Amino acid sequence: MRTIHAAPLLRHTLDDEPTPGGAVLIVGNRIEAVGPLDELVAAYPQVRVRRWDGILGPALVHDGPLPPAPTPRERVHALFRLGVGAVLAAQLTDPELRAAAVRNGVAVLDSPRPPALIPTDRADLAAFADDGTCIATVVAGRLVHRRA
CATH class of the missing domain: 2.30.40.10 (Urease, subunit C, domain 1)
Known part of the structure; x- marks a missing residue:
């Protein structure tokens, strides 16, 4: 589409x-x-x-800790409210948080790149x-x- x-x-x-x-x-x-x-x-x-x-x-590419929220899904959606489409892999050490990010389509980057x-x-x-x-x-x- x-x-x-x-x-x-x-x-x-x-x-x-x-x-x-x-x-x-x-x-x-x-x-x-x-x-x-x-x-x-x-x-x-x-x-x-x-x-x-x-x-x-x-x-945006988010290069700091993800915003606090009660669940991994809500932490990822907090990024969307900031205009973020990618996050650094180093910020996704929690397996549940990484899974929520990947499931919601966030690009996981090994190093920063200019959007x-x-x-x-x-x-x-x-x-x-x-x-x-x-x-x-x-x-x-x-x-x-x-x-x-």
Whole structure:
């Protein structure tokens, strides 16, 4: 299934200046294209478009202890509320926590990597409000968090 995610501003990496009118086309769990929303909609007119406020960009890589919560599943979902799509393996020493992360599609990394929106890469992205709060998180092409 193809989905276009769009926002008023898009950044390809966390260090990039946001550019207006960008969007990301996702097919399955991969990024198929990144470009201007109008061009993607013209090329794929039947595709569902999800529009988010704020800035759309790559999901974050979490490199510290996971937020506290009563269960491993809730600890993983706390990451999604922060816009996280990947976590360092060193933070998942508890087998139940690691299993919850993997079951929910979190990328488990051996070492940090700078997040980026790159065609053919895994579709991990997030939308953030101007104040930095996460509006939505997509992990491996699946919407896992949406602020109410």
